[in-house]
Amino acid sequence: MTRTVADLKAELRRDALARRKTAGHELRTRLTQRLLHEGLRLARLWRPTVVSGFHPIRGEPDVLVLLAALVEQGFEVALPVVVGRETHLDFRRWRPGEPTAIGPMGIPEPLDTSPVVDPDLLFTPLACFDRRGWRVGYGAGYYDRSLARLRAMKTIHAVGVAYGVCEVAVVPYEAHDQLLDAVVTEQETIFVSER
Template sequence: MMKIPETSPASSPCALSEADPGYAGLERDTEAVSRWRKKERERLIAERLAIPVEKRRALGEKIAANVEREIGDIRGLTVSAYWPFRGEPDFRPLMAKIAARGGKTALPVCAKRAAPMIFRIWTEGEPLECGIWNIPVPAETAPTANPDIIIAPLVGFDGKNYRLGYGGGYFDRTLAAIPYKPKVIGVGYAGSRMSTIYPQPYDIPMNVIVTDER
């Protein structure tokens, strides 16, 4: 009987693209990590969309309350949030609170594909237009902003504050291009925690991750 070397993979090499990169020994293989992230992204989005709407709304309110405590005194600060998409926590009520308490609010805008985002000032009631992926963004006439705090939605996250996003790299490009250091708060559901996202050299960790639990 032929003896199988201990270093041989248990699965066929053609199936390794479906395995956890750490298990397969491919942590530094960018393409393998990308394929694995795509599967994890699909799984996590499906899981959050399966949460009943009322429960998801309640979890989102807890996340927003925890973010509000994390920010503290908002007077004079500009906070960028986001327009909710595919079951993300809704931060529009918190944006209204921030504006009422002396802060300014903004939304990120993808001015063009595969480029850093810009931020435009926006408060409830001001005009919006259709952006990339049909997500509403502040009108082109809105002033741009340099947010002091950036709230970044996430699909998944790990214990080192790395964020799994949608795969476009927009937040990483943006954070790498910003000439100053805003506080970046990743927000998502506690159930989206992962053991690791297998961070690559281009991934930028959040300053803090806030969920419905903490």
């Protein structure tokens, strides 16, 4: 029986999420602090109009601390909103402390009254990644479709946020998959030089 790319990704996802569950408090704190430092540095480097993050679930790194610091530095920030299956995400302006509603995927999202924006710096969740900039998400394809849509409009930067234990040697990829520009872990920032 031949395994498909989807099968390989599912196996990588399952194994990486199991490793991520082992991340203790010290490791989580280290990544939060590193992400705060590196996220501000990358925002100053790339000078985005809008920065998007994500509301952490299932042991994901806490990006909300970075979003709060970005707001303090004068950046506009946003969170993703699921608008339907098999489509891209919308991103709605949001500031830490503002109300959210639980979206269709069970994740807090900005209210419908918040304006839709098109971020040019995106801090993205992932299950695992490799040093070439490929990522495996949760399998629904929302970020791949969203990055493709935004890249067709303008120059953007996508930064994966992950614990080092989520790194794998090789992520198999398909034509619709989108590369990251960098990955921030608790130990380092990996820049992807080739597109």
